[in-house]
Amino acid sequence: MTNATASSAILSHLHRADGSATFSQNGYTVIGAVNGPIEVQRRDELPVEAAIDVIVRPAAGVGGTRERHLESILQSTLRQIILIHNFPRTLIQVTLQITNTPEDKVAGSKIVQASSHLAILPTLLQTALLALLSASMPLSVIFTSVLIAAHKDGAITSLTPNPSLVGFESADSVHVLAFTLEGKLLLAESQGTFTLDDWDNILEMAGSVCVPKDGADIEGGVRIEETKEDMTTFVKCTLEAKVAQDLHWYT
């Protein structure tokens, strides 16, 4: 509650799903489960690749257009990284259950639909990725994502990565960017007005949050400086801890 931006994750905690993860960031908590590859219904079947089904379920109430929109963004993003051609005519099912949102706390208890769907998108993306990893789903690459809020103050635009709810709502423009491990831009969703110069700055800042600096050796894993709080390091550390836990019997 106090340190809202700190991320935390638990892997493989649901026993019936093939893979699962709980991920909290920025006051949002999402539980994700992945099942697959499983049998697909005839109408959804694709002849040369796996169909990906993403289901986003809100903490309270039934999903509406906002959830459907988020599902379509997630679906097209995950299609790019999962090796779907390895599993033709199957289904990979990703279920994401939102359990905690900061909106609830501010409004007391009333169901308030967030003004924008972007706030929760990085958390959903990251949960989906961790759940896919937990399910040992073959991926071409992993990605990390960040939410950036831009405030205009005269000529200067200040950027905040992973803003609080207040920061998010007062922003002139908000952006969600996802990068692959190699630093390639995978997803960019923006809302609000901003200039092209702002965009360059946003891109640069998002890159620095998501992808480790050039010097860091992403292959070795050992050499990563623990002080640097980028998302890639976080994902790596979470997985390392999980693997170490699973192989604690192995000397």
Add this chain to the structure above:
Amino acid sequence: MPLDTSTYSLALLRLDGRRWNELRRLTAQISTQASADGSSFLSMGNTKVICTVTGPSEVKAAPGASGRGDEAVVSVEISVAGFSGVERKRRGKGDKRIYEMQTTIATAFQATLFTHLYPRSTITISLHILSLDGSLLATCLNASTLALIDAGVPMRDYICATTAGSTSSYSSNDEKADPLLDLNGSEELELPFLTVATCGTEDEVSVLVMETRVQVGRLEGMLAVGVDGCKQVRDILDVVVRARGKRILEGSQL
């Protein structure tokens, strides 16, 4: 709207003039529709149900159909006529209460019919509710029993059902409360009641559904009256079945 049952304590007669342990008029007919494998018409008071049974027949070859290799599957369809109640109402398919009743009837008969004799087949019971005045589940179960007998599906014993209530609400005049047998629609609205179905002459309870709040001490009396009512129902159904059997043997109505 609360109903005035205060007169009960004066004459010990219920709204429709019955005493506590009396059933409503129960009429039953068997083999009412010639085209169906088995059929029946049953009315308990003003609750009237037509039942037809199809099967045992082959499972429709749909992908993912719930056919089971080792035994027959019982499936139940209930349709409530729009004119059955006081107010004309259209009931959609998604009614969870009806769905629950369908599941109840299906699982009750799944355990009583010799389904293992008919692997890879299905027995469909369709119930049409024509008039509605309490004891709905009980009437449906009784009608299904008759129709299944008519269809010639082997079963362990009759499933007979009835409802039992209690004159007390959950707190007031606990000592003086009487159990009641076979509640009608207006009594069901006001009093705690349960639906009980027994299998055979022993006190073997197959279905027991209660949706209202009642003290645990009341339950024994209600259950005892209900089980006793089921025996009465069984005798009535037995007479109908035997009469039908006799007619067939005489060759008068084959």
Add this chain to the structure above:
Amino acid sequence: MPREVEPSLNEKQFFVKALEENLRIDGRAFDQYRELDLEFGDELGVTDVRLGKTRIHTHITAEVTTPFPDRPFDGLFTITSELSPMTSPFFEPNRPSTTEILLSRLLEKTLRRSGALDTESLCLIAGQKCWSIRADVHVLSHDGNLVDAACIGVLAALQHFRKPDTSTEGESVTVYTLAEREPVPLSLLHFPYCVTFSYYSSTVEEGETVTLLDATLLEEQLREGSATIGINRHGEVCQIAKLGGVPLDAVAFLGCVQIALVKVKEISVFVSKRLEEEAKKRDKGGLMAELSAENDRVS
């Protein structure tokens, strides 16, 4: 959609053999519940119940709406329970399965029809404004006995929940935020919990019925009958659902009701203990403590 896998013949036989020797596969006694764990979320009205490997997340929300025209003095209370593919890939979204419908019906009968929540207390202006309380039951992991666990989850969440305070002046209602006024708890009249029994008869010796409590998923798949009894700790039975299945002796059934009463008393004690612990944890240096200190200084 693929169908749920049925237990294999080996599993079945192993289970039956064990049952004949008065053993359950996980080593529990026949009338023993699995380990019950109840966690509360950061927000009010959020609970996470774990019963063995079954895990259920419940979320209570409240909003102001108009009451139904035929019930102008009653607020709204809805319970929604949907089994997502997270629980098991055999559940299809937007097409309710039998498990799901029966779960929601049982919760509805136990909690709503029995009047656990006083809906009249939710009325703000008769016929115009009332609170609508909504309980979302999310099943995260299904290892049997969803009904009992969901019931504990919803009731604990209802007790944990606080709705914002309101004041009514004539026709206008003011809803105060958490910072302005301390939110108020819901008015609950009684606490009915569910206890589910599973029956096995043909698997064991003739004429004998084995009764298990808190069945796991495997035990649920193999059972021949079940009964769910909703009862509160004062011995008021709110709901009984023995929906078909293997016939059971009437006297034995009354015994089950007595067992249910004992179990419900245990569950009630556990839930109130956890609620007390939670209240203590929240009380310390929470927002409420801050507010009361401010008031002292002003006066």
